[in-house]
Amino acid sequence: MAVALVGLPGAGKSAVGRRLGMRLDLPFVDTDHVIEQRIGCSIRDYFEREGEIAFRDLEQTVIADLAANPQGILATGGGAVLREANRKQLRDHFHVIYLRSSPEDLFRRLRHDVKRPLLQVADPLGRLRELHDARDPFYRETAHDVVDTGRPTIAMLVNIIVMQLELAGIVESGAHPEEPPA
Numbered sequence: 362m363a364v365a366l367v368g369l370p371g372a373g374k375s376a377v378g379r380r381l382g383m384r385l386d387l388p389f390v391d392t393d394h395v396i397e398q399r400i401g402c403s404i405r406d407y408f409e410r411e412g413e414i415a416f417r418d419l420e421q422t423v424i425a426d427l428a429a430n431p432q433g434i435l436a437t438g439g440g441a442v443l444r445e446a447n448r449k450q451l452r453d454h455f456h457v458i459y460l461r462s463s464p465e466d467l468f469r470r471l472r473h474d475v476k477r478p479l480l481q482v483a484d485p486l487g488r489l490r491e492l493h494d495a496r497d498p499f500y501r502e503t504a505h506d507v508v509d510t511g512r513p514t515i516a517m518l519v520n521i522i523v524m525q526l527e528l529a530g531i532v533e534s535g536a537h538p539e540e541p542p543a
């Protein structure tokens with residue numbers, strides 16, 4: 362059983378993925394984290410030093426490596442779907458969920474972010490709108506399911522995804538009950 366999350370920066374792939382892994386008792390891997398371990402510096406520094414194409418090459422290698430042994434929950438980077446090879450690897454080897462979000466919601470979440478190189482621009486909301494328009498078709502092409510992230514909290518999104526995975530027969534129904542509120 363392997364699930365991959367795709368979506369724009371700030372959609373919650375990393376945060377929801379980590380919590381989903383805990384809930385389903387499955388390993389969680391974030392491609393950005395794997396890349397940072399390989400390069401020994403932050404993605405933002407790597408972008409500045411080596412450029413976006415070098416980052417995309419590394420991202421493609423990491424996705425191919427992970428797809429060779431798919432397991433657990435995978436959070437991808439927002440641009441993973443840009444390359445056709447990645448779209449195919451993800452779709453063929455994972456149950457892919459698109460965490461869909463409006464640029465406005467993403468902007469609210471990320472307006473103070475300094476880690477995402479593509480958003481360090483004068484008009485991050487405009488950039489998010491451009492990224493949404495350019496990438497939404499790729500996310501849809503790659504995904505088996507779409508989940509809207511505008512209103513639900515992270516905990517609610519985990520519940521929604523678990524329910525979808527149960528309905529799709531990917532996880533056993535009722536085997537992973539929601540934690541009672543503390």
Ligand SMILES: Nc1ncnc2c1ncn2[C@@H]1O[C@H](COP(=O)(O)OP(=O)(O)O)[C@@H](O)[C@H]1O
Nearest residue numbers: 369370371372373374375376377470513514515
């Ligand atoms: N549904 C949500 N509601 C509120 N905050 C969220 C939600 N999803 C993500 N966040 C917050 O937005 C920020 C970006 O989330 P992150 O998981 O890093 O996104 P991604 O990995 O998709 O770029 C984090 O601070 C996270 O806690």
Ligand SMILES: O=C(O)C1=C[C@@H](OP(=O)(O)O)[C@@H](O)[C@H](O)C1
Nearest residue numbers: 369370371393438439440477478
């Ligand atoms: O959208 C993108 O092209 C990127 C998104 C980032 O991941 P998140 O989607 O987790 O922010 C990270 O992979 C890199 O900064 C490039």
Ligand SMILES: [Mg+2]
Nearest residue numbers: 374375393436
């Ligand atoms: Mg992330």
